Amino acid sequence: MFHLILFLFFGAICVAGAVNLLVQSHPINSALSLIVVMGALAGEYLLLGAEFVAAVQVIVYAGAIMVLFLITIMLLNAGKEERSKGSRVAILLGVPGVVIGGALIGWTILERPNPGAVTIGALKGDPAVIARLLFHDFLLPFEVTSVLILIAIMGAVVLASRPEAVARGARKDG
Amino acid sequence: MVPLSCYLVLSGILFVCGVLGFLIKRNIITIFMSIELMLNGVNLSFVAFAAQWHSLSGQVFVFFVMVVAAAEAAVGLAIIIAVYRTRETLNVDQVNLLKL
Numbered sequence: 595m596f597h598l599i600l601f602l603f604f605g606a607i608c609v610a611g612a613v614n615l616l617v618q619s620h621p622i623n624s625a626l627s628l629i630v631v632m633g634a635l636a637g638e639y640l641l642l643g644a645e646f647v648a649a650v651q652v653i654v655y656a657g658a659i660m661v662l663f664l665i666t667i668m669l670l671n672a673g674k675e676e677r678s679k680g681s682r683v684a685i686l687l688g689v690p691g692v693v694i695g696g697a698l699i700g701w702t703i704l705e706r707p708n709p710g711a712v713t714i715g716a717l718k719g720d721p722a723v724i725a726r727l728l729f730h731d732f733l734l735p736f737e738v739t740s741v742l743i744l745i746a747i748m749g750a751v752v753l754a755s756r757p758e759a760v761a762r763g764a765r766k767d768g
Numbered sequence: 769m770v771p772l773s774c775y776l777v778l779s780g781i782l783f784v785c786g787v788l789g790f791l792i793k794r795n796i797i798t799i800f801m802s803i804e805l806m807l808n809g810v811n812l813s814f815v816a817f818a819a820q821w822h823s824l825s826g827q828v829f830v831f832f833v834m835v836v837a838a839a840e841a842a843v844g845l846a847i848i849i850a851v852y853r854t855r856e857t858l859n860v861d862q863v864n865l866l867k868l
C-alpha cells in the first residue's frame with residue numbers, strides 16, 4: 595500500500611513535469627520542469643531498489659547535463675519561442691500518429707497476461723555488485739564508452755569554438 | 769506491491785510526452801530536452817524490467833544510456849551554439865538551408 599502511494603506520488607510529479615515541459619513557452623521553464631521530472635524519476639528508481647542508478651540520475655542527469663542545458667540557454671539568451679507556420683504539418687500529421695502509437699504501447703502493455711508485481715526494493719542495486727558487472731562482464735562496452743566520451747569532448751570543443759580560432763590554430767600548425 | 773505494468777505505463781507516458789514535444793516545439797533547445805525526456809522514459813522501463821527479472825544487467829544498461837546521453841548533450845549543445853552563431857536564431861523553421 596505504502597509502495598503504491600509512493601509510486602503514485604512520484605509518478606504524478608513526473609507526468610506533471612513532462613506536461614509542463616510541453617506547455618511552457620520559455621526554454622528556461624522547460625529545463626527546470628525537466629529537472630523536476632528527473633528528480634522524481636530518481637525517487638522511482640529508489641522504489642525499485644536501484645540505489646546506484648538513482649544517485650547517478652541525480653548527479654549526472656539532473657546535475658551535470660541539465661546544468662549544461664541551462665548554461666547554453668543563458669549563453670544564447672534564448673527568449674520565448676515564436677510560433678511559425680512550418681510547424682502546422684508536424685502537428686497535423688504527427689499528433690494523431692503519436693496518439694495512435696501511445697495507445698498501441700498502452701494496449702500492448704495492458705493486454706499481456708499480468709507480468710507480475712514488483713515489491714519495494716525487490717532487487718538490491720548494490721554499487722559493489724554493479725561495479726563487478728561493469729568491470730568484468732561489461733568491460734569492453736565500458737572501455738568503448740570512454741573512447742566515445744573522448745570523441746564527444748573533442749567534437750564539442752571544435753564545434754563550439756569560434757571559426758577564426760580554428761583557422762588560427764590550423765595556420766599555426768601549418 | 770505495484771504491478772510491473774504501472775511502471776511500464778508511466779515510462780510510456782514519459783516517452784509519448786517526449787515525442788509530442790519533439791513534434792510541436794519550435795525551439796531547438798526544447799526539442800533537445802524532449803529527446804532527453806524520451807531517454808528517461810526508456811531508462812525507467814529498463815530498471816523496472818531489471819527488478820522484475822532479478823538481473824542487474826538492466827541497471828548497467830541504464831548507466832550506459834546515461835553515458836551516451838551525456839556525450840550527446842555535449843555535442844548537441846555545441847552544434848546548437850554553432851547554428852546560433854551562423855543563423856542568429858533558435859527556431860528550427862528558420863534553419864532551412866537544406867530544404868528544397
